[in-house]
Amino acid sequence: MNKITITINNKKIVTESGKSVLEIAKENGIFIPTLCNYEGIAPQSSCRVCTCVIDGRKMTACTTLAKDKMNIETNTEELEEIRSVIVELLFAEGNHFCPSCEKSGNCELQALAYRFKMMVPQFPYDFPARDVDAVNPKIMIDHNRCILCKRCIRRKKEPENPTWFVFENRGNKLKINLDHELTADMDDELAQKAMDTCPVGAIIRKEKGFDVPIGSRKYDSKPIGSDIEDQGGAV
């Protein structure tokens, strides 16, 4: 590990090489919003929410490894606009009925919308025809709520095992797909894991839900990212 010095939002930070910009920011109390990133899964920058200006170029913080003398801006007005537009696009693209969703209050998409104070709709809602896949005995997949972040796809039990979750089709017909035969005997632990991996309410455990009262859920009273920012050292 080499010591490197980088600059995030005009603040010099000494750190080690081999880490992503996102990780280093987090360690230093700087919250960069993400959706498709999940700790322990190799990053793949598909949501583009963590886009930062790195050495003058727009790059995603989750996939960019920090290098010595790198200059990073995480919160310019333009970047914040890009992030909030992306979040709004996801709301318009799917069918996100927050009031009836089991994940409401614990949903990362919703939490980002709260943080960005998303109030005025600028995009017409698509209301796409999507269905609910309830074949699996333990989990169901509500495609209406899926934001196609690929977290479930990238999280595999063992790398050499056949994939359970995959993409199907492409473009705006894209959807996730579950191998029903391979997952027929999924246990509760894996079902919970699958649900936890999903940032929204697209993967839901059957016979469970609404078990935390409104007011005590994850993002009811504190914005997403405040745990990172509260560590101190925030810029």
Added chain:
Amino acid sequence: MGNKQSLNSRSHNKCSCNGDDLELILGKYNNDPKRLMDVLIHIQTQCGCISDLAVKDIAEAFNMSKVDVVQTISFYHFLSQEPRGEYTVYLNDSAVAKMKGRDKIAQVFEKVAGTKFGSVSKDGKIGLFNTSCIGMNDQEPSAIINRRVFTNLTEVDVERIVKSMKEGLDVNDIKGRDPVPNILLKGPILKNEGNITDALKKAISISPDEVIEEVKQSKLRGRGGAGFPTALKWRTCRDTKSEKRYIFCNADEGEPGTFKDRVILTERPRLLFTGMTIAGYAVGSDEGILYLRFEYKFMEQYLENILSKMRKDGSLGKNILGKKGFNFDIRIQFGGGAYVCGEESALLESAEGKRGEPRDKPPYPVVKGYLQHPTVVNNVETLCCVARIIQKGVKWYCSVGTKDSTGSKLLSISGDCKRPGVYEIACGTTINDVNKMVGAEDVQAVQVGGPSGVCVAPIDFDHKLAYEDLATGGSIIIIGNKRDLLKDIVLNFTEFFLEESCGSCVPCRAMTNQYKKKLEKIIRGNGVAKDLEQMLSWEKVMKANRCGLGQTAANPITCSIRNFRELYESKLKTATDFVSEFDLEAAVQEYCKTANRIPNLGGDHE
């Protein structure tokens, strides 16, 4: 050209692509899961679809889940789990095809074949499908039927072709016009001077480093459009430590309006393969792969024959031209129909048997490419330039073009002009010169570089086609004064991007659709000034996409707003800042019909 036996032997109800047959097919591709694309394409061409049974067997053989096989199939336009008919007609629906009357042709197809586009006739015989540009813009309307291309279709042609299909004629025996090269101006690349094997002889007589230096001196830049210095790509690849390196030729020519690679492939294949071999020598690779778009499947046998000849005369294979230790061979890898696979990292994903989703960069392919090995991906034309540079020297090459854009550029010119075709011009030629050359009069706009490029207005026709001014991969579409620019061109291009997005990045997947909706609103005459400002402001979100497709997907709209603002403004409602497109009468129609009611909307519902 073409393989007569297999073309008509398929029938979806007797699909035999499982069991023993599948074993043979898998064996042909070394039972290698990385060759999944080849397996799928093989089955699709043989059987007209990839059945559930075949999916199950492939999954088992490759230790994959079934859905994993399906995710690759469902990514590609020409692969399908549903039968596509004994004869599958893919009719081009690009903007230029529409200019040339493809909609009328489509109607005739539907009428005589007795089925709608997007479906197969009841007897399973004829399937009709739309497809993005097939690289025949100078000979539109055109269609691919079972891999053979029929060009310049007329209504009479269609009636005859459908009749022949109904009679069960082999597709090669059906009367029709085959593609022609249409080379209308030859320059240093296309002029067939000297023996091209000399280029290879010359290359191996100097060191690989010297070859790279020659290319560097020539200032050659990528001809696909992005213009990355070729020598730098090679240098990095050569300098990356690895036991194996790959040379890929990007022949996925998917940018609507470009067809010059098709012409190179059929008219100067040896030039290209020699270029690949020289690249292999320069970077230290022994394997070249030609990634060829599925649309060009018709030239497969022809190209294979050329490769065989080259192997026979020692220009490919072991110890090439007697050079001890220099081994290089080329294989053809077909794509499955996806524009995004023209992006180099998506192309490599596809070649590895996966969905063609662009990778995160860095690492760039020159460092970690095909199967994680350093890989050079070069455009067809770039590799031809390489062969000529080595053959005839840097000085000769640099005598054409401008200081920053040396050499020539092949243009594929189509649209509203008298002489569409392939032109090899010197870099630095202006659009005005091009218009004169091709016989374009009353020009409203020239689309340079395809949908992802620039829509140039007449006031800018003195600009040069060169990296320092208007960079282009070679697609030039002339748009005449009579065309409805927004509806016929801009909307068509936007729909193209929507169809071809891989869907990974949120802005590309979701914003393109919002752009389309807003453009349609303006075309309907319901736009307001704010709409234009919004569409321009969304551009920064599009620039946050991962790959070039996503970053340029809004170009047709934003570029035309900038260069044709008055046209947009003439369609806006100016007295208001809010227009509702809600139509009460239309909204209650279905209910009234279902409940058997007469709409009594009253007078106060304006």
Added chain:
Amino acid sequence: MSKAIVATTSLAGCFGCHMSLLDIDEKILDLIELVEFNKSPIDDIKTFTKECDIGIIEGGCCNSENVHILKEFRKNCKTLVVMGECAIMGGLPALRNNVVSISECLEEAYLNCVSVQANDEKIIPNDDELPLILDRVYPCHEIVKIDYFLPGCAPRADLIWNALVALITGNEMDLPYEVIKFD
């Protein structure tokens, strides 16, 4: 200071937002000092009797009557505020938008569903007095211009209160994290 004149209505909503409006506890006494209600279910005035400063809409549009009332509000109110998920994006009534067409919906409800009894004439309600049902549920801003959006299901009482006070006094709206919620 003269009182601001306020009108309210519930379109395709559940009156939950109106309940939330009343949920401002003792501040309701302050509210009466600040505003005078015109057309509103709160005072049961059925028609507009004068031009209003602020119109507050709950619910989206699922039928022709909703559309009619919404347009009336736009005509009679200087500023139009929508409150709640239904008004903003259709809300729960809009669950039908992405599932079935209105004809399938009605046929299931009145003809085909296993619990349908005694409808031998196969009638889908069609009395002339009934409003005409729209093909889908529309958010209000797709039909008329909306000036302000107050999210929530229902919007927190404090959000409604803060918004009203800000609108009447012309001050910036106070938006603490806790008040912007979609459920």
